[in-house]
Amino acid sequence: MKKWYKPEICLAIFLQILLFLLFSPEILCSAEPVQKGNDVMLEKIVRTEEEWKKILTPEQFYILREKGTERAFSGKYWDNHEKGIYVCAGCGLELFSSETKFDSGTGWPSFWAPLKDENVETREDQSFWMTRTEAICRRCEGHLGHVFEDGPPPTGLRYCLNSAALEFKKTEE
Ligand SMILES: [Zn+2]
Secondary structure (H helix, E strand, C coil): CHHHHCHHHHHHHHHHHHHHHHCCHHHHCCCCCCCCCCCCCCCCCCCCHHHHHHHCCHHHHHHHCCCCCCCCCCCCCCCCCCCEEEEECCCCCEEEEHHHEECCCCCCCEECCCCCHHHEEEEEECHHHCCEEEEEECCCCCEEEEEECCCCCCCCCEEEECHHHEEEEECCC
16 A cells, blocks of 8 residues: 555646646536537638738629628529539638528529528628618628528528629539
């Protein structure tokens, strides 16, 4: 039993306990629940207005950075029925799938759900004397369009988006 009191063994036990505490996330994060799909997991892309102007076309800049809206039936995707993924025109983040796209008759590409909830943020928009819900790319905070509650099942939502805020990536068959 005397061996237990050797200083090197005591030190080893102490170090093991220390390592356990350091590398045990449950203990470190016990104060807050582990959040999924938050800003920590998705690193933001922040650029100045000038930088965005160099990357985007004038139309993309107007929609994404100035919260503009393209004319109905003028965009390239409202009548697109091909299978694929719609990514953010500003940063390439995957936002919507052809699987949830539907013909809304509005002249804007419309979806009843995002590809991943955590990639599309919604915010209250009070512009033009209306209260609407704005849809934003979570990574670059680009304006995509608005969300309305008159969509089809199963969500009843209608993500009414601007074609210019999106880039379509066709699924290889
Ligand atoms: Zn983006």
